[in-house]
Amino acid sequence: APEDGAVRTLPSLRRLSRALPFGRSHGRLGVSSSGRLIVPAPSSQEKADPQKTAFLLRKAWTLYSVTPLYRFRRGRLRDYARLLGAFIAAEKQKGLAVEVGVELDIKVALSSLADLRGSELDQDALLVQLSSRSQASSKNSEDKVVWSGWFCSVFGDDLSENVPEHFTCLPLFLTHGAESYTSLVGSWFQKTFDCCFRRLAISPLNLSWMVAMWAGCKLDRAASAVELVFSVPRLAQPLDISYAIHPEDAKALWDTVQKTPGEITQEEVDVFMDCLYAHFHRHFKIHLSAAKLVKVSTGIASAQCDGIVKILHSQYLPGVLMLLTELAISQIQ
Amino acid sequence: MQRSSRARKQPLHAHHKSQTDLSAWRKGGTIDSEKSLQSHQSANDQKYDSQEESLEQALSYFEKVQDCVALKKQSVPQKHLDAVESTALKQGLPPEGFEILLNIVLSGKFADTVNTRLLKSLIPASVIPEDSVVKAVSWLCVSKCSGNIKLLFLKWLITMFDYIDHKEQLHALYGIFFSFLQDERLCPCICHLLYLLTRKEHVNPFRIRRLLELQARMGMQSYLQALLSLYKLFCPEQVTITLPGKMKTYFKNSDGPWKAAITAVRQRNQGPSSLSQTLFLGTAQPRSRKRKWNAQLVIPASSANTNNLEDDREKCFYLYSTNESFPLEQLHTFPQLLQNIHRLEFPSQMGSVLTNPLLLHYMNCVKDESIYLRLYYWMGQMLQEECTWCMVDNPYEEEFKSFLETVYKAECFLQEGFSACEEFLYKTLPLWDGFCCRSEVLRLLSWIPLSSFSDIKSYLYDPLAQLFFTSSIYFKCSVLESLKELLQNWLNCNAIQVDLESSSLNTTLSGLVNGVAELVRFVGWISTVGLRLENNSMLLLYFILDFYEIVCDMYLKYNLPLLIMLPAGIFYPALLSMDSVNLNQLCYIMYRYRTNLVAAKENELCKKKMLQFKFSDQTYQVYNQYIIAMVGCLWTSSAFQKDIHPQGLHMDDELLSKTAVKELRNSFNIVYHPAMMGYSIQFLQQICPDDTTFNFKLIKGKKWNWYLEYLYTQGLKGLKVFIESSISRVSQASCNKAGNAEA
8 A cells, every 4th residue: 555655665774873782683674685484493392282372363452562571580479479569559549558568459360371483582471360259259260351461572682692791582462451441561671671562553555465475374173254445545435345255266366376395485475466456456447555454353463553463363463473583673773 | 932932943954954955046046136137236146135025934934833723814824835836936946945834735734725726836946855745645555634635735746747757666556556547536637747757667457447447437538549559659469549639738727826937937947848748649630631551652650660569489580579678759859869779669650750850860770671561561552642644533633742852851861762652653744744743853853863764764764865855945944954953862872882881892993884884974965955845945954064063073072983064955055145144154064074084094094093094185185176166266366277176166167257247256255145244345444444446356365364364353262273274375465366175
């Protein structure tokens, strides 16, 4: 789409004048020569346990990018949970002091998610869960999770390899639950670890990358249709165009486009999209390239331009997270 | 009656020490009165003397009082009370008076009316001894006095807190004060007092729980909130509180009747008081509007790092993190910074340093890369998120402006650019319309650090040139102004660096020379084109020459082995400029070029080899061409013949004759030059007021010299130094034509 041009031509800066202890290694987006791996090889020997991460699937996650956390200590998760719990309580009842560590309405749990990393440099993912204590029901009943969010980094080496000690790189933050809790948790992290959160929007260019990458993936079970949603700009009435393709057709098209299996280039993505546009134009006489791609969904995952993703397939969880980590890092640097 | 007469017969003798103190104080009082009221000196002395006498008597009376006494009109105690009151309000009370009077007040010997009056007159002349306060607190514990007096005493103590000479013992009484919290009436005052006294070691779980119980009983009370937030500040791992945004004062005005009196006494005794400590906790300023939680352009308040959980094993984890760290919320003055610099810690959010000059000072002292990195991340995100021309529908231009302004001020303070800012400029300049936040963005340009960064052309110069050529003349001038600042900053920073580290001189120096040369050439290019676009605008020319005023002096002033002549596209428009300011400035610049080039040549000849760079012959060549043209124009009236610069004024006689202009040859000398015409007319009017024909030919010979003197007095200093240095005048008498170019 033409309006993305501005975004893409932003120079990706490779170095800073001040001798910061990190440099910019390589440009990423919009560079046609650089390839992308679809499914990264897990670096750790043990196979990730799909059960442990099952709760991450089939939920709509809102994406944020986070700058490195300063002086975050993995050994203090329980302390952090107590502090965060008291902070939330104090914020909710502004002006009343709250003792740290007492039972509160909202229970906070912080834990590590061991299986969600790519390279050796990646830190374990960090899960934050808020649950409300059930007052009426018996003590045995489980607390109800009202909000959850997790920080992660999958092959985030671009960021982490250049960051000095005392900084923890978990550039991607995903939340599910009320925005008010997101804001409380985010504020606390900002204050405590001097980091910055920003909503991570996904540009149409990156959406087209996603659909191309995911359309070519093999799935065990019968997959749902590949769907692209376009929005037509500058109309009095909002007009969305949905373009659904049978997953096997999409895969067949992709297979004709892709040259090196397992690797994708910008050129291939462009060809793939152009084919889809040409097909659509043949039938409906509409140039989709003039509209804005706002949502893609495949059997692997779906993603919206406003930065909401849903991951459907555990096998491709690391791959999707790797791509999102990359986007988050490019927003930070 | 009997007691009072006895007291009068026995002057103070019990306390020798206090007596001497008292006389010393009296002396001080007299000296002050001498200063202020010299005309009535003797009368005043008498007055003060008698006042002091009566105060002495009163104190000695109050010291001796044993039992409860009733106060009657015209009685002796009444008289002493009056004496205390009047002295206190005029001069304040001496330190040793406090113990006596506090004893009386809190022991309940007199009626409350007397006690109240006494308390109200406890105004210190200098300081209040800590002992007297400690004794008063012990009286408070035995509860001899009424609740009202207790309350008034506490208010007095709060107001006078800064006048107590030491506070160690008072700190030791923290627990006693804390126990008074249970008295609901005293609670607000006690909280205030505890707020003044609390140190980190005073905060413990028991006390926190007590305060929380009070909070549960009494609800949201500002005094409890204040104390609890102080506790949170010291021990964030034990208690937390969020203060409502609209909170203004924590403690109701408890100054009571003393504040006015105390300032009056202070002013009378020693000029305005410097002891006014404001109390506030570091809560962020109230936000103007509701914002997203993750993009608050509000710069965070400097607050202590809450991420210091007690953990002995990790004590050495961070060098500056000790239990003894000084809370930033209490850092208000430069002396405080100096006293506590070893136990300061950067705030939990680095962004807050921007608005805190003390922390910027501290930043200058601490060389820790993580400081810059934290600031880099925060500022980078802030700039991108809030940039009004990158984000669509961002209506908060004013806020963004003031943010950029804050960043710029901090850069000036630190004399250093922020890398986040540099990156931001590189990223967004290509998208900038040159209009939004114009002056802020252009000012930020001036702090881009010099580097061997080879891409500065594509990131900075190219987008800037595009904007320059397509924008108004005012924008052009602003850009030149910023680039001048940029050049100056580079040269200044380098001057400091060269002093510091001469070892790595060669590498950094060649980098600097290349960088500066690139900038100067860029400015030369856009200036030449800009002048043509703007029809040789005088305003634009003024800004261009301002830039070259630095360039022409780089060798001598900044020790930089680099001299770049201004392009002909600037030189000739300036030489033929219609206004004298620019012409004068050009003369000055050429004079400085000459001085620098002569110095460089000498150094080269002497083999002093200040720096092993050698200016190219071409620089000298261009300089000589310019100087021939200039002298030919302004002095010898031979520019059309002698100018040898390819872009110069040289013209064939044949062509010139076709113009049919009379007196063509001398039309650009200092008499006929369009920029000088105003001066020559005025000069003629002065020397021959009756002649209205303006016969310029009169200006020659002796009058030529007069004319020069006249020009010099009109502020054309550049012209003066130029003529004196570059034109050797053969003989003072017949100098009408003679002139010669040197160098």
